[in-house]
Amino acid sequence: MMIEGFNSDGVITVNRVVLRQGYTVDDLEERVAMLCENVKTWHSETGFIGGFVCLNSGRISNEGSTVGQAVASPLAGREALIVTFWRSFEEHEASHRSPTFQPLFQQVLELCENGNEEIAYTLLWQGSAYSPEDARAAQRAKSTHGG
Secondary structure (H helix, E strand, O other): OOOOOOOOOOEEEEEEEEEOOOOOHHHHHHHHHHHHHHHHHHHOOOOEEEEEEEEOOOOOOOOOOOOOOOOOOOOOOOEEEEEEEEOOHHHHHHHHOOOOHHHHHHHHHOOEOOOOOEEEEOOOOOOOOOOHHHHHHHHHHHHHHOO
């Protein structure tokens, strides 16, 4: 299990933020840190399991993309994903109604060029890499038995 305590019946939420002109990644980091600290403080006992925030690095994998051979993303350094893990969708929704959450959430929305749409996902698979020994055993098995 990659996310400790996250079971397959939980929910994953994803917010996509595109920074509005005049705001910086520092602004985003500061506001999201305040929001995430609030969620950890007030919702760790009411459904919050964990999360992460990632920033578009600008690099595009030509090996993993089938939509052309672009070399750089135009949203580099301006687009971020806020991903959170919850026991249930209902508990997530309750967190958004929290009076301590809403002012901080509004501050994050101020920097969003794209408004906000938070999509909830269910987990289909999670996993981590094999240990070196297990990887070699899996490679031998595949070589011997195909696949």
